[in-house]
Amino acid sequence: MKELLKYLLIFLGSFFVLLGLVGIVVPLIPTTPLLLLGAFCYARSSEKLYHWLLNTKWLGEYIRSFQAGHGIPTRTKFIAIAVLWLTSGYSIFFLIPLLWVKVLLIGVVSYITYFIWSIKSKVAKKEN
Structure with missing residues (x-):
């Protein structure tokens, strides 16, 4: 059961990150909240994917700035x-x-x- 939850969270995290990417181009889709949801799912399922997301050139900045409270x-x-x-x-x-x-x-x-x-x-x- 724990393994199924892990794969579900990875799937959801990837889905939210993909929607966040779309949100960069489509104005009515909120980029940062979706990337934060993706990061949340990755943090609870795959440390490797979580660190990858935080260290990507463009997407990581959204998450790091929000986490640091910079606005x-x-x-x-x-x-x-x-x-x-x-x-x-x-x-x-x-x-x-x-x-x-x-x-x-x-x-x-x-x-x-x-x-x-x-x-x-x-x-x-x-x-x-």
């Missing part, structure tokens, strides 16, 4: 919110015909905007 750079917040509203706005105004779906999508995008903005901002270190 997200303000510039990244602005870019994420701008891309979110541009892509969602196009869908809302040009692709979706139903008013209730438009209102629902505006609500979801507004909440995601609030969530992104409420995350602690990472302060850039000044070099002398």
Whole structure:
């Protein structure tokens, strides 16, 4: 039974990491929470996969920054919110015909905007 749980966690971890990768490109899919879920699953099932994820060039930085409590750079917040509203706005105004779906999508995008903005901002270190 313990072996089955290990393989299930590896599968789920890989699934969440894959979704996190998609989230880098697709604005409505949250990258960092999915990568954190993947890291959680890997940490409980495979030390090798967990260390691999933490040490990957691009993905590891998301997880390490969050674990260290550094937050997200303000510039990244602005870019994420701008891309979110541009892509969602196009869908809302040009692709979706139903008013209730438009209102629902505006609500979801507004909440995601609030969530992104409420995350602690990472302060850039000044070099002398």
